Amino acid sequence: MSGISILAFVMIYILSYGYYVVASVESARDEWNFESVNLNVDLSRVLKKVNERFLSVAIDASLVAEEKFMYLLTTCYTSRMLSRTGKWSDSRTHKENNPGHTQALRLSPKLRTLAKALTPAFLRFGGTRQDFMTFNPTFLHSNENHKNSVFDADDICERLELPPLLEKRLKQEWTLQEILLDKEDLQGKYRSVKFTECAVDLLYSFTNCSGLDLIFGLNELLRTSGNSWDSSNARTLLQYCESKQYSMSWELGNEPNSYEKKAGIRVDGYQLGQDFVQLRKILQESKLYRNTGLYGPDISQPRDHRRDLLEGFLESGAEAIDACTWHHYYVNGRDTSLEDFLDPEVLNTLALKTHEVMETIELTSPGKKVWLGETSSAYGGGAKGLSDTFVAGFMWLDKLGLGAKLGLDVLIRQVLIGSGTYHLVDENLDPLPDYWLSVLYKRLVGPEVLSIEAFSILGKTKRVRVYLHCTNKKSTSYKSGAVTLFALNLSKGLARISVPVTISNSTGEAFLLQSEQPGEEGLYSKSVKLNGEVLKMVDERTLPTLQGTPLPAGEHLRLPGYSFAFYVLSEAQALACR
The missing domain is CATH 3.20.20.80 (Glycosidases)
Structure with a gap:
């Protein structure tokens, strides 16, 4: 396969799955070295409900x-x-x-x-x-x-x-x-x-x-x-x-x-x-x-x-x-x-x-x-x-x-x-x-806690940790029934999270937080990027607009190494969140 063909293949793969991945040689290699994580969720009932000032x-x-x-x-x-x-x-x-x-x-x-x-x-x-x-x-x-x-x-x-x-x-x-x-x-x-x-x-x-x-x-x-x-x-x-x-x-x-x-x-x-x-x-x-x-x-x-x-x-x-x-x-x-x-x-x-x-x-x-x-x-x-x-x-x-x-x-x-x-x-x-x-x-x-568990090939995953809540209804305009999944990747390798069929057809937004610098050195950074942009105040009285990136319907979420993210699944139609 020629160099041009390889590059084309990598770009097609990134565009298919990588709505927030930087197109680089290093990230392309990570695509072939990831932890596969499966989720079990229950959207029918609220597991716990915390104080709105949690x-x-x-x-x-x-x-x-x-x-x-x-x-x-x-x-x-x-x-x-x-x-x-x-x-x-x-x-x-x-x-x-x-x-x-x-x-x-x-x-x-x-x-x-x-x-x-x-x-x-x-x-x-x-x-x-x-x-x-x-x-x-x-x-x-x-x-x-x-x-x-x-x-x-x-x-x-x-x-x-x-x-x-x-x-x-x-x-x-x-x-x-x-x-x-x-x-x-x-x-x-x-x-x-x-x-x-x-x-x-x-x-x-x-x-x-x-x-x-x-x-x-x-x-x-x-x-x-x-x-x-x-x-x-x-x-x-x-x-x-x-x-x-x-x-x-x-x-x-x-x-x-x-x-x-x-x-x-x-x-x-x-x-x-x-x-x-x-x-x-x-x-x-x-x-x-x-x-x-x-x-x-x-x-x-x-x-x-x-x-x-x-x-x-x-x-x-x-x-x-x-x-x-x-x-x-x-x-x-x-x-x-x-x-x-x-x-x-x-x-x-x-x-x-x-x-x-x-x-x-x-x-x-x-x-x-x-x-x-x-x-x-x-x-x-x-x-x-x-x-x-x-x-x-x-x-x-x-x-x-x-x-x-x-x-x-x-x-x-x-x-x-x-x-x-x-x-x-x-x-x-x-x-x-x-x-x-x-x-x-x-x-x-939101304050409503939903049941979720993450599994890898070896059983319960240790390095990828996931939590699920109803989306905050008071501070967002997402549809009734929306859920927010947030996840942490404690390892340096990519994690591919398989979304259950019940919510895989939901579109939404991703809010990926990564260090300003790549790799382990970035863990010591005092700056953070949201979907690739370093967060800082606009002026003394104004916070930046914290925007997500479009999350297409699909079977997988991709969480880079040493990162955490919020995924709002706006069309999950969770019974517990209506």
Whole structure:
């Protein structure tokens, strides 16, 4: 066969199957070296249904370790402010120079745009340092003093943004602050931190203007002489938030199983549950918060199959909470590797830990909602050079798929912005690969989980992982009965996925996510391509159009090595999705 004939044959093959494959010699070779995957699906019933805010995000409480860093979210003039030079000045001086500015707030337009694309979602404000924070109001407010200063979203959200020079300076100082916070984590010694009304105003204005629902984590390590929770500081904070009519939910404490190690204080599960009962009673005394959400106990994942703290908590406090929360990370960020991020056995540990937690909850409090109240790839602040790169997407997308299939109701990603290397947005507020993955998930994946299994010649496939949901009806215009299949290819070779006859005649769209660079080196990239185009913001206020490529009806889907994809099958006519 002549060279021209061979080239023609390759091009015809690519055009037949490769609606998103680059026509190169290397990709042509891959056509002859692929894993064949078959699917079993059930479109007749919903397997599980998760919260519409299933994918939620966190801002770590470390951001308030120095209150000025909260200005990366917004700027307010409540009791004091940052001048354009970056120095603190009293707000009274500002008021004298700017009559009528009793409370000005300035939003970061870029971060607000990024956060808004993830709605609907909870925003959890908490973490290790929430148990070392106390509310220290600069002046006490009565309802009378605040009746004319209730939060006005329409007014505040349209105010001017943070001056660019000040924003730049804060970002530079935050880099140094992260070094200090990391040192504290390594030593296990944490400073006591005080925060004012301004920090609360900043946080609430950001969440409200972004369309997120705030969950605020209270300090559980404020204890009485009898080792019960001292609620006096929380009451002061609640009174302030109620006076401002801030609509929010609450948590109490973070990873109580590590209190003895971090603070030399031991709180057993039964006492912890009683502390939550006390908080619920306080909330019920409030007109605004009597029916608000309360979530906990935010324990870390079970180790050595020990469940005593959770069992004790549920025995005394199960009725006080709306959902039971626990934390999950796959690996230690300080000694993990690239191979761990692609290891199916590591990914499967989520199911093992989830089953342990759910068994405990079902025995004590059957029917209680279960959340991952904090989760990401690697604990200890993430794995440098891995948790903020393309390869982290395999852990994140698989956790979203498997977590929903296991019946977890909400997953709160650590973090949107803040310390560590597992954030969705970097220090320049530029989106990282996991951010784009999260936005696509939000837009394309509905809360209804459908049954799907993948098989290869040797049985259940390990390197290709697939999940199936009804397509999101609220954020797309796809037909009723459409389904979204999303898949991960953990190997470097091509995977050919055989679509069941029941949906093989459906056309739709493909959203293929690949690293900016080919091969294993690309796994370390902080950029991601959607159907061949690198994703980046158009400007400070505008996300790119996330368009799919036409997916012709056919018997196969093709998933390149080291990639993941969403396939919307718009004419699947799934009975469960009508």
